[in-house]
Amino acid sequence: MFEARLIARFREGDARALEILFERHVDRAMGLAVRLTETREDAEEVTQEAFLRAFRQAHQFRGESETFSAWLFAIIRNLARDRRRQLRLPTLSLTSPEAERYPASNDAAGEAEKLMARRQLRQALDSLPEEWRTTLILCDIEEASHAEAALVLEKSVAATKSLLYRARRALRDRLADWEATS
Amino acid sequence: MTCEDISGLINSYVENDLSEETALRIEAHLLTCRDCAWETETLRIVHRRLLSERHETIASDAFRARVLIRLRTDNEHLKTTEEGERVRYQLPMPF
Numbered sequence: 396m397f398e399a400r401l402i403a404r405f406r407e408g409d410a411r412a413l414e415i416l417f418e419r420h421v422d423r424a425m426g427l428a429v430r431l432t433e434t435r436e437d438a439e440e441v442t443q444e445a446f447l448r449a450f451r452q453a454h455q456f457r458g459e460s461e462t463f464s465a466w467l468f469a470i471i472r473n474l475a476r477d478r479r480r481q482l483r484l485p486t487l488s489l490t491s492p493e494a495e496r497y498p499a500s501n502d503a504a505g506e507a508e509k510l511m512a513r514r515q516l517r518q519a520l521d522s523l524p525e526e527w528r529t530t531l532i533l534c535d536i537e538e539a540s541h542a543e544a545a546l547v548l549e550k551s552v553a554a555t556k557s558l559l560y561r562a563r564r565a566l567r568d569r570l571a572d573w574e575a576t577s
Numbered sequence: 578m579t580c581e582d583i584s585g586l587i588n589s590y591v592e593n594d595l596s597e598e599t600a601l602r603i604e605a606h607l608l609t610c611r612d613c614a615w616e617t618e619t620l621r622i623v624h625r626r627l628l629s630e631r632h633e634t635i636a637s638d639a640f641r642a643r644v645l646i647r648l649r650t651d652n653e654h655l656k657t658t659e660e661g662e663r664v665r666y667q668l669p670m671p672f
């Protein structure tokens with residue numbers, strides 16, 4: 396597998412292999428970190444630390460059975476979780492600062508509606524257990540495959556799917572409750 | 578199809594991950610069964626909302642440069658790119 400070869404070359408001292416792996420994964424890693432942390436600064440710190448750890452532990456990478464991104468995502472998830480525990484924050488920022496400033500259109504009412512829907516979605520996600528929230532972010536927002544998400548969550552693919560389906564239903568129920576009471 | 582069949586397929590249906598033939602058979606059931614139609618439609622809404630949150634995050638150039646420098650200093654065993662090239666392409670391979 397290509398990535399396992401890059402890791403092997405990195406371990407042999409090839410700096411270019413590290414650069415290629417970094418470039419291939421940095422944007423997706425940052426995407427996940429932004430959703431699992433509070434601020435852009437947090438996301439950057441988590442992403443940097445995740446890459447440092449990933450390369451420090453490169454000898455543990457099992458190229459046949461996992462992808463570098465799943466491996467990196469698992470580290471990011473743990474770092475973000477620790478950070479939230481330290482801060483005792485319940486939360487994630489689904490809307491990153493730049494997303495809040497999303498293209499303002501002329502249709503102000505429509506924009507307000509969209510912003511409201513996103514806030515609700517963020518709150519609903521926030522109210523779910525960490526594992527469910529992470530599953531939804533990985534599979535439905537970040538487009539990880541079921542197999543990839545399974546590695547991050549340390550579950551079988553079947554268990555990951557049933558987690559995903561339960562989480563979607565739970566999210567649906569939260570959103571429906573709010574709609575019903577608003 | 579029965580309601581039970583539907584509940585086993587509903588998530589793949591929502592994810593658009595079924596053959597057209599199976600999707601059509603599900604839809605035939607949904608037209609006649611309010612419960613399954615509600616379940617499917619509400620899950621589809623949730624899935625679509627999550628999908629719409631997807632917008633690509635781009636790490637800034639400054640961040641990229643900073644992390645690459647950290648990674649280089651953190652991995653002292655790495656040769657500079659030029660050294661690496663020499664080792665790989667100019668020296669006779671040891672075996």
Ligand SMILES: [Zn+2]
Nearest residue numbers: 579580610613
């Ligand atoms: Zn039915």
